[in-house]
Amino acid sequence: MKKQITLSIAALFAFVLVNAQAINPANRTKAALKITKQVKQSTNAKTEVPGQGDMTQRMDNTTTFSYDVSATTAQGATAEVKVTAVKTEVEMMGQEMSYDSQNPEDGSQEMGEEVKALMKNTIKITLDANGVIATIKGNEKIEAMNQKGLGGLAKDELLDVFFKISKTVNLNDTWEDKVDTKESKISSKYTYKNFENGIATIEQISTVNLDQKLEQMGMTMYAKQEGTMVITYTVDVNTLLIKSKTSTTVLKGTIDAGGRSMPMSSFVQGTETFQ
Numbered sequence: 001m002k003k004q005i006t007l008s009i010a011a012l013f014a015f016v017l018v019n020a021q022a023i024n025p026a027n028r029t030k031a032a033l034k035i036t037k038q039v040k041q042s043t044n045a046k047t048e049v050p051g052q053g054d055m056t057q058r059m060d061n062t063t064t065f066s067y068d069v070s071a072t073t074a075q076g077a078t079a080e081v082k083v084t085a086v087k088t089e090v091e092m093m094g095q096e097m098s099y100d101s102q103n104p105e106d107g108s109q110e111m112g113e114e115v116k117a118l119m120k121n122t123i124k125i126t127l128d129a130n131g132v133i134a135t136i137k138g139n140e141k142i143e144a145m146n147q148k149g150l151g152g153l154a155k156d157e158l159l160d161v162f163f164k165i166s167k168t169v170n171l172n173d174t175w176e177d178k179v180d181t182k183e184s185k186i187s188s189k190y191t192y193k194n195f196e197n198g199i200a201t202i203e204q205i206s207t208v209n210l211d212q213k214l215e216q217m218g219m220t221m222y223a224k225q226e227g228t229m230v231i232t233y234t235v236d237v238n239t240l241l242i243k244s245k246t247s248t249t250v251l252k253g254t255i256d257a258g259g260r261s262m263p264m265s266s267f268v269q270g271t272e273t274f275q
Contacts, residue, residue, distance in 0.1 A: 029239035030072035081123040204231040225253030245272040
């Protein structure tokens with residue numbers, strides 16, 4: 001009898017442990033939230049220009065956002081997102097420009113005007129009861145940032161402070177997801193790699209195909225690129241709130257501008273932290 005009780009306790013402990021590790025979409029917190037998100041991104045790109053050799057470009061950005069999210073009810077929730085600080089450095093064709101919103105007098109005034117307009121913008125969002133964006137207003141500037149990989153706010157997508165998951169997964173589980181739009185096709189495989197102190201580590205490995213129309217320095221360009229993206233998330237399993245996100249993206253392809261098609265490659269590293 002004593003042995004049976006011991007076995008029952010062990011089984012119960014194992015059951016509790018497995019369930020504590022599970023990432024369950026139902027665990028997404030419905031409490032009101034105030035979150036600071038900081039995005040750091042470093043991009044190095046090279047374009048082979050006929051008759052001129054290689055043109056390189058480096059861009060380093062640090063952008064800080066504030067999120068003010070109401071408690072979720074059966075009717076949904078609201079959220080306000082603001083850019084509170086921006087630091088950016090660009091090096092292209094031997095020229096360097098920079099701007100830091102915390103030291104505005106020392107940087108490029110042209111870049112400063114764009115940053116100031118961005119920081120004046122408040123994004124107002126309504127969410128459904130599952131945290132998915134139902135409406136979004138005031139995001140015109142953020143849409144431009146999204147093209148550079150600095151944002152993640154879009155209608156019909158889960159608010160980007162939460163980890164997106166459609167079913168319960170446990171440690172060592174794998175699953176797949178696909179994005180198929182006019183400009184991007186991304187096929188991803190996720191693996192639940194580790195669990196410690198209530199925090200799950202998830203790895204995402206993606207194949208990426210992009211076909212984009214870009215506007216830069218008053219010129220319309222068309223870029224086709226393919227490659228890989230590796231992302232590591234840490235997630236609080238009790239709330240589904242993302243704690244950190246690191247990414248490395250390697251792409252190669254061509255860019256068409258001014259009637260010329262030129263080979264190009266890019267290497268992008270990013271980190272996001274949520275507090």
